[in-house]
Amino acid sequence: MSHPENATVFLKDKARAKWHDETLWIVREKRDATIHQIPEWEKLRELASQIKDHTLSKLDFYLEELERNATANGIKVHWAENAEEHNQIIGRILREKNCKTIVKSKSILTEECHLNPYLAERGVEVVDTDLGERIIQFLKQPPSHIVMPAIHLKKSDISDIFHEKLNTEKGNVDPVYLTHAARLHLREKFLQAKVAITGVNFAVAETGEFVVCTNEGNADMGVHLADTHIACMGIEKLIPRRKDLGVFLRLLARSATGQSITNYNSHFRSPSPGKELHLILVNNGRTKQLGREKFRNSLKCIRCGACMNTCPIYRRSGGFSYGSTVPGPIGSILSPGIDLKKYSTLPFASTLCGSCSDVCPVKINIHEQLYEWRQEITKANGSSLKGLSMKMANGIFKSPLAYRISGQLMRASLKNLPDSIIYNPLNAWGKGRNLPDLPEESFKAWYKKNRP
Amino acid sequence: MSSKESILGAIQGLKLEEKPLPDIPDFEIADDLVEAFTTALNANKGTVASKEEIEHLISETAFSKIYSSSPAFESYSNCQVPQHAAEFADLDLAIIEGQFASAENAAIWLDDSNLDLRAIPFITAHLVIVVKKENILGNMHQAYDRIGLTKSGFGIFIAGPSKTADIEQSLVVGAHGAISLRVVLI
Ligand code: SF4
Numbered sequence: 001m002s003h004p005e006n007a008t009v010f011l012k013d014k015a016r017a018k019w020h021d022e023t024l025w026i027v028r029e030k031r032d033a034t035i036h037q038i039p040e041w042e043k044l045r046e047l048a049s050q051i052k053d054h055t056l057s058k059l060d061f062y063l064e065e066l067e068r069n070a071t072a073n074g075i076k077v078h079w080a081e082n083a084e085e086h087n088q089i090i091g092r093i094l095r096e097k098n099c100k101t102i103v104k105s106k107s108i109l110t111e112e113c114h115l116n117p118y119l120a121e122r123g124v125e126v127v128d129t130d131l132g133e134r135i136i137q138f139l140k141q142p143p144s145h146i147v148m149p150a151i152h153l154k155k156s157d158i159s160d161i162f163h164e165k166l167n168t169e170k171g172n173v174d175p176v177y178l179t180h181a182a183r184l185h186l187r188e189k190f191l192q193a194k195v196a197i198t199g200v201n202f203a204v205a206e207t208g209e210f211v212v213c214t215n216e217g218n219a220d221m222g223v224h225l226a227d228t229h230i231a232c233m234g235i236e237k238l239i240p241r242r243k244d245l246g247v248f249l250r251l252l253a254r255s256a257t258g259q260s261i262t263n264y265n266s267h268f269r270s271p272s273p274g275k276e277l278h279l280i281l282v283n284n285g286r287t288k289q290l291g292r293e294k295f296r297n298s299l300k301c302i303r304c305g306a307c308m309n310t311c312p313i314y315r316r317s318g319g320f321s322y323g324s325t326v327p328g329p330i331g332s333i334l335s336p337g338i339d340l341k342k343y344s345t346l347p348f349a350s351t352l353c354g355s356c357s358d359v360c361p362v363k364i365n366i367h368e369q370l371y372e373w374r375q376e377i378t379k380a381n382g383s384s385l386k387g388l389s390m391k392m393a394n395g396i397f398k399s400p401l402a403y404r405i406s407g408q409l410m411r412a413s414l415k416n417l418p419d420s421i422i423y424n425p426l427n428a429w430g431k432g433r434n435l436p437d438l439p440e441e442s443f444k445a446w447y448k449k450n451r452p
Numbered sequence: 453m454s455s456k457e458s459i460l461g462a463i464q465g466l467k468l469e470e471k472p473l474p475d476i477p478d479f480e481i482a483d484d485l486v487e488a489f490t491t492a493l494n495a496n497k498g499t500v501a502s503k504e505e506i507e508h509l510i511s512e513t514a515f516s517k518i519y520s521s522s523p524a525f526e527s528y529s530n531c532q533v534p535q536h537a538a539e540f541a542d543l544d545l546a547i548i549e550g551q552f553a554s555a556e557n558a559a560i561w562l563d564d565s566n567l568d569l570r571a572i573p574f575i576t577a578h579l580v581i582v583v584k585k586e587n588i589l590g591n592m593h594q595a596y597d598r599i600g601l602t603k604s605g606f607g608i609f610i611a612g613p614s615k616t617a618d619i620e621q622s623l624v625v626g627a628h629g630a631i632s633l634r635v636v637l638i
Binding site for chain 1: 454455456458459460462463464466468469470471472473474476477479480492495496537538541556557558559569570571573574575591592593595596597599601603604605606607608609610611612613614615616617618619620621622624626627628629630
């Protein structure tokens with residue numbers, strides 16, 4: 001997995017890469033416009049950051065409190081050490097219910113655990129119900145953004161795949177027409193499903209409830225029509241008090257899309273009479289990240305996606321270039337904690353401009369952690385080659401990695417992007433200075449070819 | 453060792469120093485709450501309507517199935533709450549009551565006591581929520597103060613109709629749930 005190589009692929013389609021860059025920048029601008037209406041914005045970020053820091057500092061206590069209260073509410077609580085166990089728990093519930101089709105709303109955790117392929121192998125059809133997720137599911141692609149999973153696609157792509165799968169008119173690219181076709185298709189699925197899976201945005205220890213936010217209402221359509229609701233959460237999704245939700249719900253949607261709130265914010269505390277509610281608490285490496293002092297606070301992330309929308313590299317390299325479940329700046333500090341070797345290029349996919357840290361609603365020092373990972377990776381190379389393949393040691397680590405990678409990507413981008421993008425505000429690459437003409441071939445590449 | 457024990461054990465083993473939990477202070481709210489609520493609702497693609505406008509809508513539109521749990525519109529209700537939510541798949545209009553709302557974002561709070569079936573606000577084609585003007589609060593902090601620790605199996609802030617921008621970021625209203633949201637302030 002190499003970010004610069006993947007980025008080069010993305011940048012081949014110049015018009016699309018430009019559209020991607022500009023569109024995400026518009027989302028970033030919407031975020032700016034909405035937060036300027038909230039005079040206490042910085043105070044809210046500080047509160048959110050402190051609440052999360054506090055929770056992480058006594059996570060064991062709050063997890064037990066959550067379990068106790070949720071159980072008293074009639075929720076069945078499960079614990080999963082890793083992705084496999086998470087999938088097994090779901091597999092077991094589905095077997096008990098003799099269930100062969102499920103509807104699922106957006107959950108990055110189930111992506112992380114590769115739940116869909118696990119269930120597919122066992123003959124269970126998973127229907128992703130978020131429109132963007134349904135589209136990429138038809139295309140057999142992973143999401144390229146955590147909030148806008150199909151942001152890498154154009155409406156003509158969607159029209160083509162809907163024509164194939166949903167029999168819509170060929171060439172009709174009207175988003176209203178396409179969305180309504182999906183509405184009819186998914187309604188049928190909602191009405192038939194016996195089990196619905198959702199993610200969790202926040203879980204409240206004090207009340208034993210959890211909150212799911214959507215704009216489409218797909219999570220609610222799924223769970224209220226099904227007999228069984230399974231909710232999956234990483235153990236870091238916890239907050240202590242119900243009133244803390246006030247802080248986080250004010251921050252989440254504004255940071256994500258510039259809306260003041262998502263249109264549906266559902267609080268699940270007990271199942272409806274006669275129905276079942278399961279909550280799976282998943283570790284999958286989170287306690288390890290908690291133990292890494294320098295990287296601990298990456299666990300504060302509320303998955304708003306703001307750091308992606310603002311990142312000059314993400315916007316110009318696309319979500320797939322990261323090769324990880326969570327892309328962008330936050331993905332680049334979470335993923336090396338999961339597999340340092342596989343994701344060793346990600347901490348270098350950054351200009352270290354710090355825009356990610358500036359927009360992060362929970363004040364994660366993302367760019368500083370990117371820098372720290374670079375040190376770790378360089379150290380791992382210097383002291384011991386254990387666990388790192390010789391190929392990497394020889395190929396990448398011998399040279400100053402940061403230079404090599406950002407250089408390659410920068411050359412690829414600059415060639416393709418018009419001045420208007422290069423010179424937009426807050427773009428660390430273009431701000432207040434002209435960029436030098438880049439030689440076709442960098443010195444490094446030249447040297448590699450011509451060295452004695 | 454169970455996974456619960458190993459997860460909790462791993463956290464305890466880190467012996468992290470406890471960080472303080474902050475109090476949440478009061479923040480300023482809009483002077484005109486109805487106006488702020490209306491602006492926020494419009495931004496979320498919902499609209500404020502009068503009782504007369506809803507009555508007019510009903511008389512003008514050929515809704516065949518209408519359900520109301522709001523006393524203000526009781527006479528328009530023409531169906532019973534079914535045993536299974538799926539039987540409401542052809543519901544044209546639902547009129548329900550909201551407990552209170554937050555003006556900053558037009559989020560209206562409802563819980564099981566307002567919902568004879570949890571699926572109603574999602575499965576209906578069109579949704580009307582009735583909220584008392586005096587129950588419009590300033591912001592989400594005030595809203596959670598009002599909720600306090602009340603117990604309800606399900607509670608929700610609804611702030612607009614079902615919408616999506618997943619196709620090239622074009623906003624489309626009516627993704628899965630209600631195609632429209634009208635709020636009657638009484
Ligand atoms: S790191 Fe911060 S900005 Fe990025 S997704 Fe997480 S909460 Fe949002």
